Every structure is written in structure tokens, then in C-alpha cells.
């Protein structure tokens with residue numbers, strides 16, 4: 612933790628934290644435990660101690676229960692995604708490296724004119740890898756990853772949302788470098804959220820205030836605890852046109868994440884089939900790549916999963932008694948069957964809308 616400017620002397624005492632998806636043991640084990648701690652346990656208790664420290668350091672006026680909730684439910688630990696797990700999207704990866712990863716790893720090189728953006732929007736059809744990219748950015752930049760879907764702010768956390776938003780930004784600064792990933796950002800920053808209902812209007816306002824404060828603090832124009840210059844709001848949407856104009860302009864970078872091109876689909880299919888028994892020749896693979904034109908990354912995954920069931924379906928009731936080694940390989944015809952059932956989730960018309968928006972407001976890869 613960067614400690615510059617961090618105020619100490621907490622007033623409240625905070626309970627122990629155990630992030631929901633962490634691997635580990637409680638923060639403080641009883642003495643005399645017989646099993647020696649593993650390195651994962653060690654890592655976990657170091658993490659717990661770091662969170663505890665960060666929670667103490669945040670500004671007064673931030674609700675301790677909300678902080679706890681952020682630490683437990685919104686900070687994502689474990690299940691890391693790396694660049695290589697994501698097929699294709701080379702342009703988007705390069706943009707994210709330059710905009711986030713390098714500045715976070717080398718803040719000394721990225722100041723003044725090279726000051727990194729405080730907000731980046733990933734937009735495109737559903738299932739194209741936006742969430743995966745955000746998680747990879749967090750892994751590769753060694754950042755704390757805060758992940759929240761905007762719709763849960765207006766449903767699950769409704770009533771507590773404003774406190775939660777304040778706690779989210781406070782903890783992100785204290786645990787910097789941090790990525791605040793907001794999925795379905797359209798539901799938070801749409802013109803509708805601003806007008807229709809009082810509660811969601813207030814959450815939207817609070818989010819925009821916290822976000823502006825972050826930028827002002829990073830520029831040295833407001834005091835802050837933690838390291839605001841290394842906190843980025845990374846947001847994803849399948850409905851970029853729903854975001855209102857003012858909110859859209861706050862995203863200094865807007866990155867289009869399109870449907871995968873042929874080489875990307877090929878790489879993804881190869882990855883998916885790598886550990887499977889299959890009989891696809893290189894020509895079959897080429898044919899399959901052509902047949903999956905218009906499929907998103909998640910459509911391709913769904914297709915491969917369905918096709919992998921083909922050899923089992925062919926067994927019928929024999930499935931219960933068959934020797935596992937005797938199950939036949941996955942073949943092209945399994946994919947051809949599955950192509951009838953698993954259809955692309957975005958049609959031509961829908962795609963055109965993304966292309967037009969990207970042309971007007973986005974950066975293309």
C-alpha cells in the first residue's frame with residue numbers, strides 16, 4: 612500500500628474480512644495449528660492484513676458495513692485471467708496495455724502529458740470477451756480488481772447503494788493500483804437512470820461525483836487518501852447508445868470489442884478442443900471457422916460444449932455402462948448438428964448498430 616498522505620488513527624474497529632472467492636483460511640489462525648501454512652494460505656493472510664489496514668486508513672464518513680461488503684463481495688480474488696487465455700483481440704489488448712497496464716506498473720513514466728485516462732469503456736456485442744479483458748487487465752497490472760454489475764447496484768444493493776459506491780471508491784484508492792470494473796454500465800449511466808426514479812438518479816449522481824473526485828485528486832486538485840492516480844474505472848456495455856452524452860464523454864477511451872474474426876474463432880476453437888479427443892482435420896477446422904461467421908466468443912464456447920456432447924448423445928442408454936476410452940471422438944458432424952441448435956446471439960441488424968456507434972464514438976481495433 613502506498614502510505615503517502617494516508618491518515619491513520621481509525622475510530623471504528625473493523626471485523627475480519629474474508630473475500631468470498633478467496634481460497635483461504637481465516638485471517639488469524641489459532642496458535643498451535645498442526646498443519647503448516649501453505650503459500651496460498653500465506654498469500655491469503657497477507658491479503659487479509661492488507662485489506663484490514665486499508666479499511667482503517669480510509670476517510671471517516673465511509674460506512675464500515677459498506678466497506679466490509681465491498682471487501683467481501685466486490686473484490687475479486689483468485690481465478691485469474693491472463694492475456695493468453697483470450698483469443699484474438701490484439702488491438703484491444705494493446706490499447707489496454709498502453710492505457711492501464713503500463714501506467715500502473717510504471718507510474719513514473721506516465722505523468723503529465725502521459726497521465727493515464729481515468730475511465731475506459733469497452734463496448735460491443737455480448738459475449739465478446741469484455742469481462743475477460745477487464746480481468747486480464749487486473750491480473751497483468753497486478754491490481755486489486757473490484758467487479759460490480761451496475762444492475763446489482765440498483766437492485767441487490769438498493770438503499771445501500773450510495774454508501775456502497777463511496778466505500779467502493781475509498782477502498783479502491785486505499786488498495787491502489789485498482790481497477791473498478793462496472794459491467795452493464797448503461798443501466799447506471801443511461802439517460803433513464805437520470806430521470807425516471809429517484810433512487811437510481813441518486814446512485815448515478817454519487818457515482819459521477821466519486822469518479823470526478825478521483826480525477827481531481829489524481830491531478831492534485833483535491834486531497835485524497837490512498838493513491839487516486841492508480842485507480843481506473845473500466846466499464847463494459849452491450850448497449851453503448853443507452854449511455855447519456857455527458858456520461859459518455861467522461862470515458863476518455865472507448866474501445867470497440869467486435870465479434871471475433873476468422874483467425875480468432877480458429878484460435879478459440881483450437882483452445883477449446885486442445886484437451887479433447889476429436890477427429891477434426893485442418894480442413895474440417897477451416898470449414899468450421901467459416902460456418903461460425905457471426906458467432907461471438909461465448910457463442911463459440913456454447914457451440915463447442917454442445918458438440919462435445921455429440922459422442923455421448925450417440926450412446927443413448929449405453930452411456931451408463933460404456934468404457935470411457937471407448938467413447939468416440941468429437942467429429943465435424945457433431946458441430947454441424949450443434950450449429951442448428953446454437954445460433955449466433957447477435958444478428959446482422961444488431962451488429963450494424965454497434966458498427967455505427969463505433970464509427971461515431973469509438974476506437975476500433
Ligand code: ADP
Pocket residue numbers: 696697698699700736737738739740741742743744847871879907908909910912
Ligand atoms: P462479455 O463481457 O463481452 O459479455 P465475456 O468476457 O463474459 O463477454 O465472455 C463470455 C464467455 O465467452 C467467456 O467466459 C469465454 O468462455 C468466452 N469468450 C468470449 N470471448 C472470448 C475470447 N476472445 N477468447 C476466449 N473466450 C472467449
